[in-house]
Amino acid sequence: MSKIVDFYFDFSSPYAYFAVDGIEQVAAETGATCRWIPILLGPAFKASGNQLLVTQPLKGAYSRHDWDRLGRMTGIPYAFPDPFPVATIAAARVFWWLDSLDPAAAKGFARAAFAAYFAHNRNIGEKSVVADVAAQCGHDAAAALAAMDDPAFKARCKDETDAAIAKGVFGSPFFMIGDEGFWGSDRLPMVRRWLESGGW
């Protein structure tokens, strides 16, 4: 079997933020490669009929509480950001720009963008903030801004989102091993088991 696990996420998904270390640990300990694939949840929600968690009765209050609880449990720095959610298209395009140069650099930027939003309450919906995060990772801010308007990375962002939906991705985080999908940060133990065993 392919020892590749695809990690689909939206940059404004708290559950994806909490899964970052976990999926990399699972991949490392099972000898798998983890590919990070930022997508835009808006189109995925449209395709699946899903709605934003925080606006839903009962479930919204639960998820707010649950994110705080996960932060305390894991020790991962977390504070509910304001505004929430934000458009993540600029961050996703910069990711694909960096990924075209060096996938490891793209992951480093993604971690920094997640932390900017969920640990430091910086509005990654703003282009200038995303460019600044890229700069803090050692990349050229002007080049990052240019990447946000580059047709190649615009197209890559849209194509990856469309491809994800076509594969059945409807939420964030969503993991795929080949055609086998696993939804949610709670499913990391099952992802590990699937990678170790080859599936069942």
Added chain:
Amino acid sequence: MSKIVDFYFDFSSPYAYFAVDGIEQVAAETGATCRWIPILLGPAFKASGNQLLVTQPLKGAYSRHDWDRLGRMTGIPYAFPDPFPVATIAAARVFWWLDSLDPAAAKGFARAAFAAYFAHNRNIGEKSVVADVAAQCGHDAAAALAAMDDPAFKARCKDETDAAIAKGVFGSPFFMIGDEGFWGSDRLPMVRRWLESGGW
């Protein structure tokens, strides 16, 4: 802290069926008491805006696949029943009748009703089937049929569902330790941790 965990479920919830052994194991190993509380998901979905999983685009296909996968992984006998879902009010009322006599007998009946539906494809939406399941557990079938129409158990069923929604329950399975809620069978490890540590 109270060493009680409340297990809210609807009899036609596959994820609840898969959680039955797990929550009892967690309770036993942490010295907690597990109270089973059947509710009706219909009113809970109405309050939360949730919809039936299987009718949702993408998520419906995922959940069907996921239940099969959980069955193979856990070894718990499972076949997607037809019809699905079914009204579970008769089963819930019989549960409350038995619970008023002997909580352990109510749990035994609940296990049998889950198995009838998810392992043996028996339509527990029909009163006669529910009465037969009760009889197989050693109870009087006529008394079970009478309990389904008894105002006391009708009221108990409605009151427990209303109380659950008031506490924030919006899905199945849903676990509560005091006022702390945990949604989904994937959260059993966190329920265990909370019972062991007293929370965080």
